[in-house]
Amino acid sequence: MLFMDIDIVEYKYEGVSGRYVTTVDLERFYLGLSDLFEICVEGRSVENRDVKSVRVGSGDKKIFMWSQMHGNESTTTKAVLDLLLFLDSGNEMANSFLNAFTLLIIPIVNPDGAFAYTRVNANGVDLNRDAVDLSQPESKILRRVFDEFCPDFAFNLHDQRTIFGVGDKECAASLSFLSPSFDMDRSVNVTRERAMKLIVGIYDALRNHLPNGMARFDDGFNLNCVGDYFQYRGVPTILFEAGHYKGDYLRETVRGFVFRALISALSELEADRYIDNIVDKYFLLPENNKSYVDVILRKVLEPFSGVFWSVSLQYEEVLFNDRILFLPIITEISKKESKFAHVCVNTELKFIVQVSDLNRLIGEKAFEIIDFGSITVNDLLKKQ
Known part of the structure; x- marks a missing residue:
């Protein structure tokens, strides 16, 4: 069986959806796994929540994955649950993987951040800037598990913001x-080359499913970033960044x-x-570019001057009653659009406040500043 033939809907865990994913969701998921899986409490977070790992497989090749070290980046966690469901399915390819690999996965490294829907942990620390300092209990857990497992490959799983596009194209990343x-010179050694070659393989496999939608993340070096540190330690490491797709804010x-x-x-x-993939193809992947905003309102009237303006909006994600609300915030008011937008609104709208300088409205909530008529936030989110 080729992986392209796999029906992803069949292995989608329906118990988790949307953007808010916590260890409560994981506990429900774990109850449904077979005894092929070993669930282990690796330690506790700042607020005393369990940080658990999942181990499965009996193969010689050891793969270490971790997700949601930034608590508000949950997409890869959902995909990890789907992967575990697939591995528990009895599928021929799944069984082959179990024989080839030993997988060790920490689905949520930052349970406090997941609960509060914040990038940082409960102490306000970005765990992905703590790889050397090890100032936080979650960082120490991740490092200890890595050291004890001695993986052959490491997968660092994240979400990226909706601002990223594929190079200069009007395509979301x-x-x-x-x-x-x-290292600071961004050198390429055997370890880094192996990770590059694997990325080329992933890209080649997915390009028909996601044409023009994949990019290469910036490779600036920071030893306190976990992926950089593990690569420095000689373990081929890949950063996966889940981004935006049209109409797919969840x-x-x-x-x-x-x-x-x-x-x-x-x-x-x-x-x-x-191993046979060509490294040069890795560098042909377009780089991420901060080229997008969420929404552009192309005709917003300033009624006192009679002038129409283009207004750019970016969503602020807010946790409310265990749901994520998307609040559109004004980021730019101009005569000429400077970025692409995931949604463009051509309907004539108008400002409902009067100020001497429109730039004073930057950072304000759009629905308090602009009359949207019958348009709602949900309309904007669903528009493609």
Whole structure:
């Protein structure tokens, strides 16, 4: 069976959807797994929540994955649950993976951040800037598990913002990858090259599913970033970044792309096919570019002057009653659009406040400043 033939809907865990994913969701998921899986409490977070790992497989090739070290980046966690469901399915390819690999996965590294829907942990620390300092209990857990497991490959799973596009194209970066640097010169050694070759294999496998939607993440070096540090330690490491796809603010479509990317990575590794991939193709992947805003309102009237303006909006994600609300915030008011937008509104709207300088409205909530008529936030979110 080829991984392209896998029906991703069949292995989608329906118990988790949307953007808010916590360890409560994981506990429900774990109850349904077979005894093939070993669930282990690796330690506790600042607020005393369990940080758990999942181990499965009996193969010689050891793969270490971790997700949601930034608590508000949950898409890859959903894809990991789908991957585990697939591995528990009895599928021929799944069984082959279990024989080839030993997988060790920490689905949520930052449970406090997941609960509060924040990038940082409960102490306000970005765990992805703590790889050397190890100032936080979650960072220490991640490092200890890595050291004890001694993986052959590491997958660092994240979400990226909707601002990223694919190079200079009017295409959202739905998936981005990186083989992190291990030094300031961004040198390429055997370790980094292996990760690059695997990314090439993933890209080749997914390009028909996601044409023009994949990019290469910036490779600036910071040893306190976990991926950079593990690469520095000699373990080939890949950063997976789940981004935006048209109309997919809940990131359920991108969840499927991440699932396919993980399956394709394992398929490449199982047969060592990636070894023959050409490194130069990695550098042909367009780089991420901060080229998008969420919404552009193309005709907003300033009624006192009679002038129409273009207004750019970016969503602020807010946790409310265990749901994520998307609040559109004004980021730019101009005569000429400077970025692409995931949604463009051509309907004539108008400002409902009067100020001497429109730039004073930057950072304000759009629905308090502009009369949207019958248009709602949900209309904007669903528009493609």
